[in-house]
Amino acid sequence: MVATNANNLVYERPEGFTDTPTHYCPGCTHGVAHRLIAEVLEEMDLIDRTIGVAPVGCSVFAYNYFDTDFVEAPHGRAPAMATGIKRVLPDRIVFTYQGDGDLASIGMGEIVHAAARGENLTVIFINNANYGMTGGQMAPTTLPGMKTTSSPNGRDVETQGFPIRMAEMLSTLDGVGYCVRRSLHDPKNIRLAKKAIRTAFETQARGLGFSMVELLSTCPTNWGMTPVDSLKFVEQHMVPAFPLGDYKVAAGVAQIKI
Amino acid sequence: MPAKGWIEVSDTYCKGCELCISACPQEVMELDMTRLTPKGYHPAHTFKDGCTGCAICALVCPDAAITVYREITKAVPTPVGA
Numbered sequence: 001m002v003a004t005n006a007n008n009l010v011y012e013r014p015e016g017f018t019d020t021p022t023h024y025c026p027g028c029t030h031g032v033a034h035r036l037i038a039e040v041l042e043e044m045d046l047i048d049r050t051i052g053v054a055p056v057g058c059s060v061f062a063y064n065y066f067d068t069d070f071v072e073a074p075h076g077r078a079p080a081m082a083t084g085i086k087r088v089l090p091d092r093i094v095f096t097y098q099g100d101g102d103l104a105s106i107g108m109g110e111i112v113h114a115a116a117r118g119e120n121l122t123v124i125f126i127n128n129a130n131y132g133m134t135g136g137q138m139a140p141t142t143l144p145g146m147k148t149t150s151s152p153n154g155r156d157v158e159t160q161g162f163p164i165r166m167a168e169m170l171s172t173l174d175g176v177g178y179c180v181r182r183s184l185h186d187p188k189n190i191r192l193a194k195k196a197i198r199t200a201f202e203t204q205a206r207g208l209g210f211s212m213v214e215l216l217s218t219c220p221t222n223w224g225m226t227p228v229d230s231l232k233f234v235e236q237h238m239v240p241a242f243p244l245g246d247y248k249v250a251a252g253v254a255q256i257k258i
Numbered sequence: 259m260p261a262k263g264w265i266e267v268s269d270t271y272c273k274g275c276e277l278c279i280s281a282c283p284q285e286v287m288e289l290d291m292t293r294l295t296p297k298g299y300h301p302a303h304t305f306k307d308g309c310t311g312c313a314i315c316a317l318v319c320p321d322a323a324i325t326v327y328r329e330i331t332k333a334v335p336t337p338v339g340a
Binding site: 007008009010011012013014017019021022024025026027028029030031032035038186187190191220226227228231 | 271274299320
């Protein structure tokens with residue numbers, strides 16, 4: 001074996017991470033999303049002037065894992081808090097990291113109005129079709145017929161409504177510069193997700209308006225599946241219900257070359 | 259000849275979720291059932307030769323536990339006229 005040196009290095013843990021091991025369940029793609037953000041901040045050399053806003057949900061402890069400044073927002077209020085930070089400190093990069101219970105349910109008002117105002121923020125939205133932290137209850141993004149602890153017979157759309165597609169919904173607002181949906185279920189899609197996160201941060205760095213990346217994610221524990229089967233579930237059931245794609249790319253954002 | 263690589267899996271971070279094992283294109287990874295990490299998981303490792311250092315395991319790892327190395331095979335180009 002060749003002696004290990006810096007020239008041989010292909011990949012190592014990004015500098016944007018602290019040394020703390022995450023509290024996420026084994027195989028949870030929250031970790032992948034965290035890692036992509038840390039890699040993008042490292043590539044763009046933004047670690048020293050980034051402020052993250054952590055939500056309530058599984059990612060409530062996100063502030064332990066990123067080597068950037070972080071604040072913890074009340075449930076669903078991350079976009080409101082981020083608005084204040086960005087307006088007071090416009091030279092900083094401000095991003096929120098929110099799950100579907102936080103962003104699409106209790107925080108629906110905050111996210112819609114932050115997008116409508118065209119706040120110069122980046123939102124990373126993790127869609128795993130349930131409330132992971134509290135025990136897998138039904139979320140606004142739960143698929144029709146999907147069993148959760150609060151819809152044990154499967155989500156009945158007659159009484160419990162249909163899933164909300166956030167990326168499509170927010171893309172109709174004029175203040176939005178970049179709004180896309182990506183998935184984290186295989187290496188190709190993880191690479192595409194990283195590129196989208198990079199574009200979202202570039203959008204903010206250039207002051208082109210609100211940017212959001214929705215990431216289809218897994219919840220192996222609450223879905224009752226192995227991590228590998230969870231990725232297959234995302235591919236087979238979530239991607240058809242939440243189509244991947246670019247829902248809004250403003251003219252200025254389309255010119256960003258990465 | 260394919261590139262030769264190797265990986266190091268950190269016991270501090272690995273949770274034995276097997277995502278790297280299913281993603282490895284060379285199928286050279288498995289859980290090391292003879293060891294436990296401080297958290298009580300069997301960590302992933304390479305059990306035979308064939309790693310090319312493609313870093314797909316690191317790309318899918320949710321805990322950034324994998325460091326990837328690749329042997330440098332490219333010859334240093336000789337300057338023209340030397």
